[in-house]
Amino acid sequence: MNKPQPPESITHLMQRVDAIAGLTLGELAQQYQFKSPEHLLREKGWPGQLLEYVLGASAGSKPVPDFEHLGIELKSLPIDYQGRPLETTYVSVVPLTGLTGATWENSTVRKKLNHVLWLPVLAERDIQPVNRTIGHGFLWQPTEQQNALLKRDWEEQIELIALGRVEEISGHLGQVMQIRPKAANSRVTTDAIGPNGKLIKTLPRGFYLKTNFTQDILYNQFKA
Template sequence: MDHTLPPKTQHELIERTRTIAGLTLGELAQRQHLTVPAELLHAKGWIGQLIEQALGATAGSRAKPDFAELGIELKTIPLNAQGRPKETTYVCTVPLNEAASSWEDSWIRRKLNHVLWLPIEADADLPVSQRRIGSAILTQLNSEQDQQLKQDWLEHMELIATGRINEISAHHGTYLQVRPKAANNKALRDTTDEDGQSIKTLPRGFYLRTKFTAEILNQHYAI
C-alpha cells in the first residue's frame, strides 16, 4: 500500500493507523526515509509531519482538515510516563478581526468536529527514536463537548470583539484556552481596543486543555 496517497475512505485511514500502531518513531521514520532529530526543541513539528506523511494527509498548511476529502483532522497526543496528556493541543489561530462569526460556522469547530487522535509516548527520558505510537481514536464531538467548547469560544470571542483581547489569560475556558502564538515578539497583528482604535498585538492560538484530551483517552482506554 502506498501511504503517500491520501486514503479514500475512513476505513482505509483506520487501517493505516493500525499498521503504524506499536511502532517506534524511529521505525516509522525509517519506513518513510526520514531522519529522526536528536531532540524536538528545534523540530517541534517533526512528529506531526512524520505521521501526516505516513497516513497520507493532504491539507498541509491549507485551511482544510488534514484529510480534506474525508473531513477528518489529525491530532497527536504526547503522553507522559503515566500515560496522561503531557501538554495542551494546538488547534488553530484565533481570528482577531472576524469575531462576529458563529461557533457553528467557525473554523475551529470544523477542525474539532471529526478528529483522528494518535497518542504517542513523550516521556523526556525516552529518546525520540524509541517513543512508541499508540492506537488511534476517531471521534466526533458529542453534544456536551460541543456545548462546553462553544461556551469557551464565546467567552474568548466576546473579549476580542469588545477590544479586551489583552484581558484573556490561559485561565479562561474549561476546555479551550487562548494563548499567544508567535516565534518572536515582533510578529504582531492588527486588532482593535475597547475604544475601537487599531492596535498591534501578538497572534493568538486556540489550545485544547489536557482536561479535554484526557477525557478522550479515558472514554476509549478507561485509564
C-alpha cells in the same frame, strides 16, 4: 518509499493507523526515509509532520481538516507512562479581526474538531524523540455535552476579542479550551481590535484544548 497518497476512505485511513501502532517514531521515519532531528528544540512539529506524511494528510496549513476529503483532523497527543496528556493540544489560529457575523457553527475550531483522529504517542521527557512509541489511534466526535463546552469557551473568548479586550485573555480562561499566544518570538505581531475599536498590534494567538479535556477523551476511549 514514495509519499503516501491521501487515504481513499475512513477504513483505508484506519488500516494505516493500525499498521503504525507500536512502532517508534524513528522506525516509522526510517521506513519512509523521513529526516529525523536529534532533538525537538528546533523541530517541535516533527512528530506531527511525520505522522501527517505517513498517513497521507493533505491539508497542509489550510484552515480545513487534515484529511480534507474525509473531513477528519489528525491530532497527535503526547502522553506520559500513565497515559495522561503531557501538554495542551493546538487547534487553530484565533481570528483577531473581522469578527462580524462570526459564529461557533462556522468557526475553524468547530470544523477541525468535528471529527478527529487522535494518535497517542508515548513521549515522556526522558525518551529520545526517535524512541517515542505510537499508540493505538482512534476516531472521536464531540458529544453534545463536549460540543456545548467548546462552544461556550469559544463564544466567551471571541466576544472579549470583538470588544477590544484581547490583552485580558489568559490561559486561565475557558473550561476546556484556552487562548494563548502563538508565535516563534515576541517580534512577530498581527492586527487585533483595540479597546477603542481601532486596530492595535499584538501577538498572534492560538486555540488550545486543555489537558483535562483530552484526558477525558482518552479515558472514555480506553476505559475497560
